[in-house]
Amino acid sequence: MPNLQRSRRVENAKSSLIIIALVTLILIILSQMNFAFVGRYKHFYLQGTINTIVLAFFAVIFGVLLGVIISLMRISQSQVLKIVSASYVEFIRGTPLLVQLYIIYYGLPMIGIRFFDIRLPIIGTIPGDFIAGIVTLSINSAAYVSEIIRAGIQAVDKGQMEASRSLGLTYATSMRYVIFPQALKNILPALGNEFIVVIKESSIVSVIGIADLMYKADTVRTNTFQPFEPLIFAALIYFVLTFGLSKLLGLIEKRMKKSDSSS
Amino acid sequence: MIQVHDLYKQFGKNVVLKGINLDIKQGEVVVIIGPSGSGKSTLLRCLNLIEMPTSGDIIFQGQSILDKKTNINKVREQIGMVFQQFNLFPHMTVLDNITFAPRKLLKISKEEAYQLAVNLLKKINLENKIDAYPNSLSGGQKQRIAIVRALAMNPKVMLFDEPTSALDPEMVGEVLAVMKQLALEGMTMVVVTHEMGFAREVGSRVLFMDEGLILEEGTPQEIFANPKHPRTREFLGKVL
Numbered sequence: 462m463p464n465l466q467r468s469r470r471v472e473n474a475k476s477s478l479i480i481i482a483l484v485t486l487i488l489i490i491l492s493q494m495n496f497a498f499v500g501r502y503k504h505f506y507l508q509g510t511i512n513t514i515v516l517a518f519f520a521v522i523f524g525v526l527l528g529v530i531i532s533l534m535r536i537s538q539s540q541v542l543k544i545v546s547a548s549y550v551e552f553i554r555g556t557p558l559l560v561q562l563y564i565i566y567y568g569l570p571m572i573g574i575r576f577f578d579i580r581l582p583i584i585g586t587i588p589g590d591f592i593a594g595i596v597t598l599s600i601n602s603a604a605y606v607s608e609i610i611r612a613g614i615q616a617v618d619k620g621q622m623e624a625s626r627s628l629g630l631t632y633a634t635s636m637r638y639v640i641f642p643q644a645l646k647n648i649l650p651a652l653g654n655e656f657i658v659v660i661k662e663s664s665i666v667s668v669i670g671i672a673d674l675m676y677k678a679d680t681v682r683t684n685t686f687q688p689f690e691p692l693i694f695a696a697l698i699y700f701v702l703t704f705g706l707s708k709l710l711g712l713i714e715k716r717m718k719k720s721d722s723s724s
Numbered sequence: 725m726i727q728v729h730d731l732y733k734q735f736g737k738n739v740v741l742k743g744i745n746l747d748i749k750q751g752e753v754v755v756i757i758g759p760s761g762s763g764k765s766t767l768l769r770c771l772n773l774i775e776m777p778t779s780g781d782i783i784f785q786g787q788s789i790l791d792k793k794t795n796i797n798k799v800r801e802q803i804g805m806v807f808q809q810f811n812l813f814p815h816m817t818v819l820d821n822i823t824f825a826p827r828k829l830l831k832i833s834k835e836e837a838y839q840l841a842v843n844l845l846k847k848i849n850l851e852n853k854i855d856a857y858p859n860s861l862s863g864g865q866k867q868r869i870a871i872v873r874a875l876a877m878n879p880k881v882m883l884f885d886e887p888t889s890a891l892d893p894e895m896v897g898e899v900l901a902v903m904k905q906l907a908l909e910g911m912t913m914v915v916v917t918h919e920m921g922f923a924r925e926v927g928s929r930v931l932f933m934d935e936g937l938i939l940e941e942g943t944p945q946e947i948f949a950n951p952k953h954p955r956t957r958e959f960l961g962k963v964l
């Protein structure tokens with residue numbers, strides 16, 4: 462089919478052209494900018510980056526723990542647990558993260574729940590605001606994690622459960638030894654992806670004064686009177702974080718697949 | 725061994741089984757044939773409650789398996805099932821596939837389990853595959869292992885749902901040979917199949933199902949040589 466090949470070649474040429482045009486445009490814009498501030502404010506960016514990573518890390522850890530509990534509730538045989546967990550997921554997914562953050566940060570103290578500073582070995586003191594941020598991001602992430610787990614379990618062929626039950630094994634045993642190990646292969650890559658999402662979404666907590674990367678970038682903007690460049694630099698760091706992580710996860714996944722097929 | 729009384733099963737508005745009566749005796753090989761969608765799989769899957777009947781009763785060894793007091797897991801231990809799609813556990817070796825259920829349920833030791841697997845694999849000439857994973861096996865090998873996996877629980881009855889339909893033609897024979905051997909050893913079997921040769925040779929009784937009913941039953945001789953029902957004749961005319 463020479464015709465099809467031709468049109469594919471035209472498509473390829475078109476997309477390369479778009480990329481070249483974009484890169485040129487970005488280079489032109491960057492050449493007009495002044496990044497001299499980076500030298501003076503590199504500690505700002507470093508501290509902000511560390512805070513963002515710590516925030517995302519804890520949010521994912523607690524998000525996964527809570528997400529596992531919620532997904533277990535969702536696949537349980539109790540109607541009550543099912544409704545509670547489904548409502549949780551729907552509510553979290555159906556409302557903006559910013560609203561959730563305000564509810565937790567401003568709302569909870571009004572009913573007497575306050576966030577205190579926590580002192581930890583190695584890491585040091587984690588301020589109360591920071592805790593509120595972690596709590597919000599965890600609660601938010603848990604809804605998505607529980608969906609990831611549910612989808613991972615549902616993707617396992619139904620015949621697996623049937624075969625296991627037909628041997629006389631209970632539902633719980635079948636879940637634990639037959640379904641879950643297979644579901645894990647679907648779940649782990651998606652969880653890595655969730656970590657990337659949380660890194661990006663976590664930038665929202667800067668609005669309550671948590672000194673994450675976004676907040677620090679804002680500070681640099683105010684101090685330098687440069688409205689634009691400090692943000693570009695922060696975006697670059699976000700991109701390096703997420704792109705690097707995504708490449709790393711891809712590598713791990715590849716390695717997992719390899720050990721799988723050789724076994 | 726198994727009696728089915730007036731069994732109905734519906735999915736939503738779709739009535740798939742419309743009053744099945746059946747008596748399976750010890751040592752019998754009951755072969756179920758019939759057109760696609762006639763409810764053969766559904767009937768088979770009701771026998772170990774992988775599918776829940778809408779009404780009617782199923783008696784296994786004198787005990788209703790639909791009775792709330794019956795422990796269905798205990799019943800299933802005694803009813804082996806073989807699926808069209810094999811359904812081996814892909815994350816377990818052949819050894820673990822075979823011994824997972826007996827180790828969990830019969831509490832046998834690791835050594836006993838290993839011996840059990842070796843003995844079963846010898847029967848199907850696949851001892852050398854004991855440490856292999858299912859994905860490295862051919863369809864015929866997978867299905868033979870699925871059969872011995874079910875046998876590892878030492879069941880009283882074996883259910884087969886089109887065990888050779890997913891196989892390449894050259895592998896059908898090896899699976900049927902294992903099933904035939906099993907029949908010769910006196911295993912009670914219920915087999916849904918399109919392999920009329922197997923039905924004729926091994927079956928003690930053939931049931932013809934159509935639209936949720938058993939329209940005709942008899943010895944293979946009676947059904948194949950002298951079908952009475954016009955639907956049976958029509959069906960056999962197409963497949964033979």
Ligand SMILES: Nc1ncnc2c1ncn2[C@@H]1O[C@H](COP(=O)(O)OP(=O)(O)OP(=O)(O)O)[C@@H](O)[C@H]1O
Pocket residue numbers: 735738740758759760761762763764765766767
């Ligand atoms: N889980 C289910 N939910 C809804 N409908 C179902 C389900 N399982 C089977 N059916 C319907 O029940 C009818 C009978 O299906 P069944 O699988 O028992 O037929 P069969 O005789 O085994 O056919 P085949 O030879 O194609 O395997 C079909 O119309 C099918 O669509």
Ligand SMILES: [Mg+2]
Pocket residue numbers: 764765766885886
């Ligand atoms: Mg079927």
